[in-house]
Amino acid sequence: MAEQTIQQETFWRFSVLQRTVHLTVMFAFIGIGLTGFSMAFSSMAPARAFAWFLGGVDSVRYLHRLFAVVLYLCVVTEVLWLIYYKFILRGNLLGPHSICFTKQDLSYFRDHIGYILALRNAPPPFERFAWWEKLDYWTLFIGMQTMGLTGLLLWFPEFFSRFVPGYFINLAQVLHFDEAVLAVLYKFFIHTTVRHFRPEVYPGDWTIFTGKTTKEKIRRTHPGEWARLNASVQANSAGER
């Protein structure tokens, strides 16, 4: 975003694609969670009621798989985006603008914990994505692979039991459920709390929905990115002169 000048108060942080993917993932995740747990806890009255409301367990199963396909299409979109970012836009996957983890994140993590424990005076100069933002992204990204694999085993047990022993299906069931609990706990509690319920951003951080962020916010939460923006603007204006 080199063409933005330092005078602007608002900055674009997320593109329409990223916002759309986030919204889709958000609703599909809620949907897959509701349908999944209503099947996992099918002996309980609210789960039965929910299944009845959707037209029976067959519909719940169908919707669960539909949401799964939608979620996985989002993952595919992200992979395609990363390829596009790397090869068409010539972006650096390990650069400061990338969502990928780099070595520097480790030292930032150490410094950040130090800051939280009051061992340091200032938080580290986070770049475009801080370590917990990357963690949010990659937990879902990697979680989708394992959930997808165990989910496929449960979706097509006859097919997969040609290659793997039968107990893999039971194993997949256990892992699918356990990781579902983990994912829901992470997304509905940790992610939501960190992104929206912290005192700094309460009642919500709308950046991922509107795509816009402010000068003040970048300066505070992503100082490294801010410094880089300033440097590029200065370089540009120096070039113009």
Next chain:
Amino acid sequence: MKQRLLKSALAACVMALCFLAFCMVQFTNADEQISECLNCHRQRNLNANEGILSSQLFCYDCHLNPASHEDFRDAKVSLQVKPEYFQQSSHRFVACIQCHADVARSPHRSLSGVTCLQCHINFLGAPGTHASHIRVRCEACHTDSQFVALDIAGNEVKLSHTNVESLPISLAEHKTTDVAREEFCTKCHASNNQVGAPTMVLPSKSFVCIACHYSPLRMSNPIFLVAIIIAIIGIVGTLAFWFRASVQGEVSSVHRKFQLGSEVVWSKIFSREFFSIMNTIFFDVLLQRRILANGVSRWFIHSLIFYSFFARFALSSFTLLLQKVSPGSELAMMLVNKDSGFVATFNDITGVFILAGVAWAMFRRYVSKPEYVSTEEQDTLALIIIGLVTLTGFIVEGVRILITQIPQQIALSAFAGYLISRILSVVNINWQWAYGYLWYVHAMLWALFIAYLPFGKLKHIFTTPLSLILNYKKE
């Protein structure tokens, strides 16, 4: 603001509590009610292999015996189940009484036959061919018996209990058909068959047929693939042409153009202008206000075609959705069956409307020729394609009604198709043979429609609503 939030939170809590109370009343005792009946009427646990095998053994007691038979027209028909077939089949872990649901009683006789669809609820979901065989009983194809019969009164194709020489045959073997074998289809789809099947083995409908008919989500035939590839080339070409123009001052970078363009779309969707866009969609796109402003007869002609197509698309998409979400439900089965009263009448009415619209438009363009109507070749081509697709559709329907010998009271729902079938019955042609070719003509015309979509007049189906939506402010 806070008070409103508090109030809505309170309302949500009350609603959630009501819902929970409802759940408690409605769903808690479900199991106990069932177990009440089963307290006395004990049966084997058919949910476990042990119960199933013990239930099977109970039937095998007689039905394994080679001497078990029934007397049918002075002949002995074997009732022996061949374990070498049954134990190879995918039903080997299913109890006999789960399929032959009404035989475990006295007298020991089945009235309903096997109940395949009780388990195979989603039978329409699998291969696309099932939907067009809705009146054919499952066992007629899936049992390895050469002899099938058409029950005209019951409007069913089922296994015959007799062979060609009218001698009784045994159906008790339980040998299932290998669906990969060609004889699977050709035992009915042969020339001069008695069950009303066309001679040609036709592919199922393709997903592009969803514009007018319920169809499975599959490509089905290469002609549709070719049509779609041509259409995609046209669409990509059109889009590439559009994106050659500048977007908000950006002239070179396509990436930036996309970024800026999508930003505009996003900001419109999530703003108050969304409602004025919806307004445009409702009045200009759906009600076609602008065409009405051009003239009532023009609006009438366009509506006859547009609403009919729109309604058919809406119904077939709804059917597909319902079939996916609630397979086997009564409504889904009714909507998938093209002979059911509602669907047949609906399809015929909309078809007649489209034909009337095309005929009226042709009349205005070539006979009455009012001054304000200017005719280009493109318009004629589009009208001819739409007209021919609909006309061949009716002919195919008429031939189908004729050869399948659907009872009159059912066939009459498709009033136009039935009329055509009566007219065609006078013509002495082997319609079973002709049906396949007519079907392909209809399908190829539709493939032509798809392929032609992004190139000629027909692209207005997408471009006109788009430009109306983009120019919504200029009202």
